[in-house]
């Protein structure tokens with residue numbers, strides 16, 4: 001194949017509009033640690049209401065339980081220190097264990113801490129806490145985002161906490177984790193306006209069934225998947241592990257697409273649509289695009305998944 005992953009990254013490059021998500025995260029990163037924790041708490045008390053309880057099934061916590069029990073026994077001052085250490089990415093045993101959790105275990109761990117804070121078992125944000133100017137600015141920036149972008153910001157901050165340069169999707173825990181419950185039965189037949197490529201339709205059907213073997217079979221052996229705000233993940237094993245860790249239970253509702261024949265028999269295909277995560281189910285939809293580069297045999301050499309900057313981008317299918 002004449003394409004490189006690097007050249008594939010720039011197909012449909014008009015999708016790469018500046019996203020408010022990294023901009024908001026950059027603002028957040030400038031806060032001091034207590035302001036970070038307070039901001040996240042305020043943001044979470046709003047967004048957390050939409051979390052579906054089924055997603056936090058007890059089984060998810062099997063790897064976090066030890067840490068949570070340890071934290072429960074601590075004094076409030078020590079509990080606060082643990083949270084500061086996590087947010088500061090300090091080198092402590094707890095921060096190291098946390099970094100090894102899968103994404104979903106990290107989210108479930110904080111969900112549980114949040115419940116403990118509500119129950120008074122873990123130190124809450126001090127009642128006299130006065131929001132600093134910086135916290136107010138970041139909170140205002142978050143309010144400008146749509147719900148799908150807000151939960152993405154929250155998730156990124158949770159993923160980035162802890163100490164260690166761990167590639168979470170290769171966490172050994174991922175294989176041992178129970179499957180994520182689906183909030184909706186997977187749609188049975190996928191149709192996408194403007195798209196007839198069986199590979200693309202099969203990709204979406206496979207993900208909607210959590211059938212990751214079927215999904216990776218659609219790629220070339222050197223094929224790559226580039227998740228939002230991440231580098232490409234290359235090869236069957238790596239893509240499958242990643243999907244097992246992060247694509248379980250997704251509801252993918254594609255809307256429309258465009259397909260362009262390229263000179264050597266390959267094709268570039270762009271699809272836009274909505275993705276729901278099992279954490280929020282139908283309560284929150286994320287506006288997404290997929291940019292596929294298919295080889296002449298219709299195999300996926302590259303697919304990039306992007307969070308759209310605005311719902312208007314759902315209709316922005318022109319090739320530039």
Ligand code: 45D
Nearest residue numbers: 040041044107110111114151152155227246247277279305
């Ligand atoms: O006290 O085609 C804080 C791929 C601190 C695969 C907290 C995909 C303070 C291929 C942390 C705030 C996966 C790439 C407490 C498609 C504090 C593919 C608690 C896309 C208590 C389509 C915070 C998938 C908590 C996508 C509990 C785009 C926060 C998936 C919880 C996106 C936050 C999924 C949660 C997203 C956020 C899920 C549960 C954005 C979940 C977000």
